[in-house]
Amino acid sequence: MRSEVVIVATAGRSPRIECSGGIAARATRADTVHLVSSVATPLGGDTISIRVVVEPGARLRVRSVAATLALPGPATAESHADWVLEVAGELDLDPEPTIVAAASRHFAATRVTLGADAAVRLRERVQIGRTGETQGFWSGSLHADVDGAPLLRHRVELGEGAPGDDVIAAPRACVSELTYPRTDPAPLGTPLMLAGGGSLSTWQGDRL
Template sequence: MLSDVLIVASPHRRPRIECAGGVAGRQTDADTVHLVSAAATPLGGDTIRVRVIVECGATLRIRSAAATMVLPGIATSESRSHWDLEVHGRLDLDPQPTIVAGAARHATSTRITVSDEGSLRLRERVQIGRSQERQGFWTGSLHADVAGKPLLRHRIELGAGSVTDDEVGAPLACVSELRYPHADFEAAGTRLALAAGGCLATWQGQRL
């Protein structure tokens, strides 16, 4: 299944939301949109594409109604999510965790373009496996630019077959939070100030 979501935030107007497939967007406050599942997704073979545009002077908060459960499909265990964020105003993106269940394999790619006037908070939480599960795999890549210049290139792998895969002490959960231009905030794990401004905080462990 292919799911497409487009959210456009403009100042002094309700967000414009267009959806197709298994993911829908619902406005829950003046500047808040929740993503909800209209069907079981992502299963193996599924692709989710989310494009977000925040115009200058606009504020948008994106949340999700529940955790995203990634499951293997009949023909393949692999699924994908693509996020394309264009930020000229203020964007706060903080969905519920992604749970990679069974032997599912999921890849998330996020591409961000922030203007000089833009402000961003992006938090991602991932857990490999439900109770007593550790067979799943997740990889996430982040490509962020500010005013056409590189801000961050970042990639993480978790789970079976990852670069950190180890039966004794491999991390099975992670939290990653990127903020721009703000660099001073409370977060678990390690904080890394970025040369072009902003900060990346990362944490890894066994369970969220």
């Protein structure tokens, strides 16, 4: 299944939303949109594509109503989620965690384009496995530019098959939070000040 969501925030009006496939989006406040899974997704073979546009002077908060559960499909264990964020105003993106269950292999990619006056907070939380599960794999990349100049190129891989994996002590959970232009650290994690402004805080451990 392919699911697509487009959210456009314009100053002075409610967000415009278009959805197809297994993901729906609902405006819950004037500046807030919640994502809702209408079916079980992502399963192996599924692709989720989400595009968020925040126009100049607009403010948008994006949340989800529940955790995302990635499961293997009948033909493949691999699923994908792609986020494209075009921000000229202010965006706060903080969905519930992604749980990579059973032997799923989930690949997430986020591409952020920021205008010169944009502000953003992006938080991503991932857990490999439900209780007693350790065989899942997750790969997450974050590519961010500001006014045409590179800000960040970041990738994390967790779980079975990741470069740093081992059966004794490798982390099975992570939290990444990007803020721009603010540099105050996130409550959880090790902060890294970015040369182009803003900061990236990262944390890894066994369980969220």
